[in-house]
Every structure is written in C-alpha cells, then in structure tokens.
Amino acid sequence: MSTSPEFRVDVYQNEYLPVGGREVNAIVTVAATGSGGAQAQGAAPAAEVIIVDCSGSMNYPPTKLREAKRATAAAIDTLRDGVRFAVIAGTERAGMVYPREGGLAVADARTRQRAKSSVAQLVADGGTAIGRWLSLADELFRGQDDAIRHAILLTDGRNEHESPAALEQTLAACHGRFVVDCRGVGTDWVVDELRKVANAMLGTVDIVADPVGLEADFQAMTATAMGKSVGDVRLRLWTPQGATIRFVKQAEPTVLDLTGRRIATSAQVGDYPTGAWGTESRDYHVCVEVNPAKVGDVMLAGRVSLVSVSPDGRDEVLGQGLVKATWTEDTARSTKIHPVVAHYTGQAELAEAIQEGLEARRVGDLDTATAKLGRAVALAARSGNTDTATLLAKVVDVDDPVTGRVRLKTKVSQADAMTLDTRSTKTSRVRKS
Amino acid sequence: MTTNLPCPDCGTDVSPDDQFCEACGGGLGVQAPVDGCAACGATEIDQDGFCARCGFRRPAARDRIDLDLPGVAGVSDRGLRHEHNEDAIAVRRVDGCGEVVVVVSDGVSTSDNPEDASAAAVEAAADTLVAALREGDDPARATRSAVVAAASAVAELVRDKPSDNAPACTIVSAVVSADRVTVGWVGDSRAYWLDRDPDAPSSCLTIDDSWATQMVAAGLADEETAFADSRAHALTAWLGADAGEVRPHTITVRPTGPGVVLVCSDGLWNYLWDADSLAAQTLPLAMTAPLASARALTRFALERGGHDNITVAVVPFPPRPASTGSTQE
Structure with a gap:
C-alpha cells in the first residue's frame, strides 16, 4: 500500500502586482518521491500495449523492421510478471499480434516467449492509420481501470490512410484514458503529426533516426512505464470567481500546453489530466488573470492540487500549492519577474522559435528562418539549454550566441532537422532555491 | 450557550451576547467577528483563510475596527494604500464617574513592526488612565502617567525583538469628564474640540511634534510653505x-x-485639518450618533484617496452618564 510516492508541490512566483495589475504567473513544481528506501518498483497493477508499424515502408531499409522486432522483444522482456500486455501490428488497419485472439495476456515466462515468437513472424505490408491503432489499444485497455495504462507507438511514416479529422477524433476520445510514448523511426514521418499524438496522449515523442537505436529506447520506455506507481493523476486548478485562466502549461521536462484540456468540475474548478507518475518531477506554468483589488489586499489567485482519481470516482488530493496575488505601490516589488517564471517563459519561447524557424526554412522563407533560429540560439545560450544549443548548431552556423547572430547551413541532414524539431520542446531545468 | 465570561475591565460576569458590561459599561471587545468573506459575502472560507468564491484573504483583524460604546465611538481603517493598519485605538469608560477615555496611536511606518508599537502604546495608556482615574487622580496627572507608561511599553518592545530601527509611534489621549477635556500627546496625531454652536470657536487642541508645525511655531515659515516641504511630516518627537x-x-x-x-x-487630518471645517462636517450628527459620525469621517478620508491608515474617535461632550445597568433590550 505504501508504494505510492509522496507528492510535494512548490510554487515559485512574484505575488506582487502593481495597482490595477491582473496577470498572475506562477511555476508550480510537482515532485513525486519514493516513500522510503529501495522501492518495490511498480507494485501497482499495469497494462502495456506495444504498437509496431508494419506498413510496407518498414522494409526500406529492412533494418527498420528487423530492429523494430528486436526492440519489441526487449520491451516484452522488460515487463514484470503479472503485467497485462498485448502487441498490435499497425497498417491501414490494426491487427492483434499477441495474444492473437485479442484481449490482454498476463506476463510470465511462457507468455513473454510466445509473444516474442509472434513478433518475430511479423511482416511489413500495408499502409498507416495511427487513429485505428489507438482505437484498438483503447479497446484492449477497457476494463483495466485499476491498472496504469501505457502504450508504445512506433511509426516510420505519414498517417496517410485516414483523414486528419479521423485521427483528431480518435485522440479526443482516447485523451486521458492511457498514456502513449511515440517514436518515429527513420526520417519519413511527420514531426508535427506525431507530436500531436504524443501531446494528446500525455506521452513523449522522439526520433530514432538510426533503427539500431530502437532496442535500447524501447527497453528504457518500458522500464519507465513499469516504474509508474500512480495512474490517472490530474492537476486541479481552483480560481477565484471572475478570474480567467490564460494558460496552463507543462514547462518541464517538456513544454506541453494543457490549457484546452481542462475538464471543468465546477465553474471555478477544472482538472487537467497529467497521466501516470513514478518518482519524478514536473513543472507547470500557470497564468491567471484576476480582478484587481486594493493595495495591500491579498487574494488567492489559484489553488493547484494534484489529485489521484480512482476507478470508483473517489479523488485523493496528493499535494497542493497556493498561487497568490498582493497589490502594492512599490514598483520595485511589482515589476520583478520571478527568475523561475522568466526561465520557463524563455523555454516556451525557445520551443516556439525553433518550430517556427524550421517551418519557415521548409517553405523557403529564409529571412524568417534565420531570425527565428537566431533567437532560439540566443535563448538556448542564455538559459543554459546545452542540449538544444547543440542540436541548433547542426542547423545553423552560430556567429554570436549572445545576440543570436546566425547563418543557415546550406546542407542540413533531414535527421538533424527532424531531431531539432522533435526535441524543441525539451526544456532545461533551473535552480529554484 | 450562556457561558459567562468576566468583563476585562471590572471582572463582573457578562453574557457572551452582551456588547457592553452591565456593571461598568465597558465595551466587551471589538465588533462581532465578521462571518464569511468581507469582500464578497460568501460564507465558505478555506483552511488557508481565503474566500472559496472570490479568493480574498480574510482581512487582518486590525484592517478595520469599529468600536461603539455608550457615548464614544471609534473607527480604525487600513486605508487604500498601506498593506497593514499600523494605527491603534482604545476606548474606555470609567465606571462610576462616567468619564470617557480615548487613546489613538499611529505606528511610524519606517520603523520595524510599527503595529506592535501602536498596539502597545494604546493598551498601556488606556489601562494606566483608567486605573489612575479610578484612584481619583487628576486627569492631567493621569494623562502624563499614561503617556509615560505608553512610552516605556513601546521602548520595551526591543527587549524581545532587538532592532536597529526600534518600533516607534505617536500617541494622543483624551479624557472627557463632566466639566473638562484633558488631552495628552507626543507626535502628530491630533485632538480637536468641535463646538456644537457654529458661532463659537472650534480648535485643534494639540500642537504636532512635526517639522512643519515646529517651523511655524518658531516663526521660521508660514503654514503653507512649511507643509509643502518634503520634511513637513517628519516627527520631532x-x-x-x-x-x-x-x-x-x-x-x-x-x-x-x-x-x-x-x-x-493624520490619515484623517491630512485631508481635513481646519477645526471649523471639521466641525461643519461632523456636527450635529456626532452629538447623538458618534459611530455614524466616525464612520462618515473615515469614509471621507477613504474617498479622498485613503493614502494612510485612518483612525477616528468621536466623544460627545458632556459625556453620557454611566449606564445604570438596566438598559439591555
């Protein structure tokens, strides 16, 4: 029972507003820590579905399918005994690979072996319809409300055998029901498309340009999924009457806008699904507009709670933090931006600048591309986001990282451009003390 | 529901529903506590002290105080620009002789914990005055003892919390007896006599211990020049x-x-300092409804901008005779 982590919520903000000020910004840090010692990993029931793209293009080059099979086998080996699981082959339809008759198998030595034999016989032949793959996964997860539900989705191409609207519809239906980590192998898939799937399904997205990297990646993803101990965690935000929520974003480890995902539970309270949690920490940026009050007045501009929703509908508050507003005439106090808020505001702008810069480059608007990517270089340098700075340096030649003076490289590999795009939302941490 | 408590002034048992002591007529604490949110009226206050509807924090107890005793009323308000109410007020009735005691203090906002200073000052002064008057002391003598007692109470605050910028405050007290009014003060909080007869003179009874007033008193500047100076409000005591x-x-x-x-x-007199204007603004309402009058003056200062804490006490003269103890409805 005591395997669930302890949640600690901290709020970083400058609560002072000028006379007439409305906008309250705060970074809410949620840290889930194991409750004591070597924690028995994931005593919580878990269900895992692995979706392998079996479209024809997986044969070109053949290493893609071969490595995808090895990776899937590695993932299956990482499932601990008792985990309910299945493998789906994705084409223009979705087919059961294991267990062939449908439903979920319970992991043990025998089922793991059978599953791997079935995976080894996979052939690549067909199209791509990601929405249908997810619909089958959703069906398999039905009735598994007590389990932490996670899927791995691997694709190598564009979602061309169903309409974007159909995919949208499926994502809306599946949102919050399970978490999907998405991987694109090779360079023929569409970053924006897969990012949309990962964002909607509260999972990660990454590129595995060289298929050889798949095995380690699948293993790591499965291990992380096995380490989750609380499923269906929601960020619950109370705001005062008359307030407007400007946005709610995950700010770390990646930028993820949650604003539109609000599930209103009352006029003043809304929930934002965050998926499953292991021992980890995430930061959220909350921006609320309140009605201004008198100098010296103190207002609660937001109460942020982490709530675990159990299958029987009972809510358990895991932790909470208060976002406050105090009006002052002292401009030295009210004009200060909290360094943590400033940092993550910069990281969100960084992600946006990269995506817009790469899009401009793609359509041949080189001036915009240079300006946006230059801005990104400056932001990455200033915030110490060295991972992103390194990726940017593969796309632009940097003359001055401080001012962001850059030149577009004339030859950029597709893999480098896609890697930068995919990882543009990865943020760097900031010292909070 | 009727657990009786002793009156803080005379010790007689009083019912928790009473506003005043039946024996001495002393006020039994501040006004009834506000239920729910002072900003929007919602009744649900969360465990952190914020209104569950509008998010306002329940105001600090001292943000707004309305005191109403027979024959004396007072209001202390945080105003619109300060984060805390650093003013303090105490009002008492002395049993038997019907004397009314009022003490107002204004914490110096540039000192440390000024709200502690003003609170300590009014309590020490009011207690000393009541005790001395009961003993039969002359009001002027009692007033001097009271101010000295307040001064030591404030000076002693640094013993618990050492500070380079010791808590500081002003003080003004008034003892209103059947035949006279005795005022004592240090600093720039004021007492006025406002005559019921519009043709008789009203006047400010205190002379501020402030740079401007001292310059005028010494003949070194006229009132307009002195009060326009940036040092005008600097205290000299x-x-x-x-x-x-x-x-x-x-x-x-x-x-x-x-x-x-x-x-x-000064949260009030900064906006209205002339005694005749104050009289015109206050009378005749104040003679019969001191609380309404004190509230009206506070509202006036708030409407003018409320730049400072505002504290106002109103005592009709001659003072209302002591309660006979049979007036409870």
Whole structure:
C-alpha cells in the first residue's frame, strides 16, 4: 500500500502586482518521491500495449523492421510478471499480434516467449492509420481501470490512410484514458503529426533516426512505464470567481500546453489530466488573470492540487500549492519577474522559435528562418539549454550566441532537422532555491 | 450557550451576547467577528483563510475596527494604500464617574513592526488612565502617567525583538469628564474640540511634534510653505526605544457648552485639518450618533484617496452618564 510516492508541490512566483495589475504567473513544481528506501518498483497493477508499424515502408531499409522486432522483444522482456500486455501490428488497419485472439495476456515466462515468437513472424505490408491503432489499444485497455495504462507507438511514416479529422477524433476520445510514448523511426514521418499524438496522449515523442537505436529506447520506455506507481493523476486548478485562466502549461521536462484540456468540475474548478507518475518531477506554468483589488489586499489567485482519481470516482488530493496575488505601490516589488517564471517563459519561447524557424526554412522563407533560429540560439545560450544549443548548431552556423547572430547551413541532414524539431520542446531545468 | 465570561475591565460576569458590561459599561471587545468573506459575502472560507468564491484573504483583524460604546465611538481603517493598519485605538469608560477615555496611536511606518508599537502604546495608556482615574487622580496627572507608561511599553518592545530601527509611534489621549477635556500627546496625531454652536470657536487642541508645525511655531515659515516641504511630516518627537526622554504635552479645556472631542491620526487630518471645517462636517450628527459620525469621517478620508491608515474617535461632550445597568433590550 505504501508504494505510492509522496507528492510535494512548490510554487515559485512574484505575488506582487502593481495597482490595477491582473496577470498572475506562477511555476508550480510537482515532485513525486519514493516513500522510503529501495522501492518495490511498480507494485501497482499495469497494462502495456506495444504498437509496431508494419506498413510496407518498414522494409526500406529492412533494418527498420528487423530492429523494430528486436526492440519489441526487449520491451516484452522488460515487463514484470503479472503485467497485462498485448502487441498490435499497425497498417491501414490494426491487427492483434499477441495474444492473437485479442484481449490482454498476463506476463510470465511462457507468455513473454510466445509473444516474442509472434513478433518475430511479423511482416511489413500495408499502409498507416495511427487513429485505428489507438482505437484498438483503447479497446484492449477497457476494463483495466485499476491498472496504469501505457502504450508504445512506433511509426516510420505519414498517417496517410485516414483523414486528419479521423485521427483528431480518435485522440479526443482516447485523451486521458492511457498514456502513449511515440517514436518515429527513420526520417519519413511527420514531426508535427506525431507530436500531436504524443501531446494528446500525455506521452513523449522522439526520433530514432538510426533503427539500431530502437532496442535500447524501447527497453528504457518500458522500464519507465513499469516504474509508474500512480495512474490517472490530474492537476486541479481552483480560481477565484471572475478570474480567467490564460494558460496552463507543462514547462518541464517538456513544454506541453494543457490549457484546452481542462475538464471543468465546477465553474471555478477544472482538472487537467497529467497521466501516470513514478518518482519524478514536473513543472507547470500557470497564468491567471484576476480582478484587481486594493493595495495591500491579498487574494488567492489559484489553488493547484494534484489529485489521484480512482476507478470508483473517489479523488485523493496528493499535494497542493497556493498561487497568490498582493497589490502594492512599490514598483520595485511589482515589476520583478520571478527568475523561475522568466526561465520557463524563455523555454516556451525557445520551443516556439525553433518550430517556427524550421517551418519557415521548409517553405523557403529564409529571412524568417534565420531570425527565428537566431533567437532560439540566443535563448538556448542564455538559459543554459546545452542540449538544444547543440542540436541548433547542426542547423545553423552560430556567429554570436549572445545576440543570436546566425547563418543557415546550406546542407542540413533531414535527421538533424527532424531531431531539432522533435526535441524543441525539451526544456532545461533551473535552480529554484 | 450562556457561558459567562468576566468583563476585562471590572471582572463582573457578562453574557457572551452582551456588547457592553452591565456593571461598568465597558465595551466587551471589538465588533462581532465578521462571518464569511468581507469582500464578497460568501460564507465558505478555506483552511488557508481565503474566500472559496472570490479568493480574498480574510482581512487582518486590525484592517478595520469599529468600536461603539455608550457615548464614544471609534473607527480604525487600513486605508487604500498601506498593506497593514499600523494605527491603534482604545476606548474606555470609567465606571462610576462616567468619564470617557480615548487613546489613538499611529505606528511610524519606517520603523520595524510599527503595529506592535501602536498596539502597545494604546493598551498601556488606556489601562494606566483608567486605573489612575479610578484612584481619583487628576486627569492631567493621569494623562502624563499614561503617556509615560505608553512610552516605556513601546521602548520595551526591543527587549524581545532587538532592532536597529526600534518600533516607534505617536500617541494622543483624551479624557472627557463632566466639566473638562484633558488631552495628552507626543507626535502628530491630533485632538480637536468641535463646538456644537457654529458661532463659537472650534480648535485643534494639540500642537504636532512635526517639522512643519515646529517651523511655524518658531516663526521660521508660514503654514503653507512649511507643509509643502518634503520634511513637513517628519516627527520631532515620538515613542520608542530610540526616542530619548519622552516629555508628554498636555492641555485641559473647560468647554462652556456642548460639542464633540475628535481624536484622530493624520490619515484623517491630512485631508481635513481646519477645526471649523471639521466641525461643519461632523456636527450635529456626532452629538447623538458618534459611530455614524466616525464612520462618515473615515469614509471621507477613504474617498479622498485613503493614502494612510485612518483612525477616528468621536466623544460627545458632556459625556453620557454611566449606564445604570438596566438598559439591555
């Protein structure tokens, strides 16, 4: 029972507003820590579905399918005994690979072996319809409300055998029901498309340009999924009457806008699904507009709670933090931006600048591309986001990282451009003390 | 529901529903606690003290105080620009003789914990005054003892919380007896005599211990020039550990007709300082409804901008005779 982590919520903000000020910004840090010692990993029931793209293009080059099979086998080996699981082959339809008759198998030595034999016989032949793959996964997860539900989705191409609207519809239906980590192998898939799937399904997205990297990646993803101990965690935000929520974003480890995902539970309270949690920490940026009050007045501009929703509908508050507003005439106090808020505001702008810069480059608007990517270089340098700075340096030649003076490289590999795009939302941490 | 408590002044058992002590007429604490949110009226307050509807924090107890005793009323308000109410007020009735005691203090906002200073000052002064008057002391003598007692109470604050910038405050007290009004003060909080007869003179009874007033008194500047100076409000005397020897000023007047004693902090008189204007604004309402009058003056200062804490006490003269103990509805 005591395997669930302890949640600690901290709020970083400058609560002072000028006379007439409305906008309250705060970074809410949620840290889930194991409750004591070597924690028995994931005593919580878990269900895992692995979706392998079996479209024809997986044969070109053949290493893609071969490595995808090895990776899937590695993932299956990482499932601990008792985990309910299945493998789906994705084409223009979705087919059961294991267990062939449908439903979920319970992991043990025998089922793991059978599953791997079935995976080894996979052939690549067909199209791509990601929405249908997810619909089958959703069906398999039905009735598994007590389990932490996670899927791995691997694709190598564009979602061309169903309409974007159909995919949208499926994502809306599946949102919050399970978490999907998405991987694109090779360079023929569409970053924006897969990012949309990962964002909607509260999972990660990454590129595995060289298929050889798949095995380690699948293993790591499965291990992380096995380490989750609380499923269906929601960020619950109370705001005062008359307030407007400007946005709610995950700010770390990646930028993820949650604003539109609000599930209103009352006029003043809304929930934002965050998926499953292991021992980890995430930061959220909350921006609320309140009605201004008198100098010296103190207002609660937001109460942020982490709530675990159990299958029987009972809510358990895991932790909470208060976002406050105090009006002052002292401009030295009210004009200060909290360094943590400033940092993550910069990281969100960084992600946006990269995506817009790469899009401009793609359509041949080189001036915009240079300006946006230059801005990104400056932001990455200033915030110490060295991972992103390194990726940017593969796309632009940097003359001055401080001012962001850059030149577009004339030859950029597709893999480098896609890697930068995919990882543009990865943020760097900031010292909070 | 009727657990009786002792009256803080005379010790007689009083019912928790009573506003005043049946024996001594002393006020039993501040106004009834506000239920729910002071900003929007919602009743649900969360465990952190914020309104569950509008998010306002329940105001600090001192943000707004309305005191209403027979024959004396007072209001202390945080105003619109300060984060805390650093003014303090105490009002008492002395049993038997019907004397009314009022003390107002204004914490010096540039000192440390000024709200502690003003609270300590009014409590010490009011307690000392009541005790001395009961003993039969002359009001002027009692007033001097009270100011000295307040000065030591404020000076002693640094003993618990050492500070380079010792808590400091002003003080003004008034004892309103059947035949006279005795005022004592240090600093720039004021007491006024406002005559009921519009043709009789009203006047400010105190002389501020402030740079501007001292310049005018010394003939070094006219009032307009002095008050326009940036140093105008700098105090030349105050209560506090760093105040040196405190020399209370006192004055006693014997009004020939009815009127009102008005005691206030500069949060009010900054907006309305002329005694005749104050009289015109306050009378005749204050004679019969001191609380309404104190509230009206506070509202006036708030409407003018409320730049400072506002504290106002109103005592009709001659004072209302002591309660006979049978007036409870």
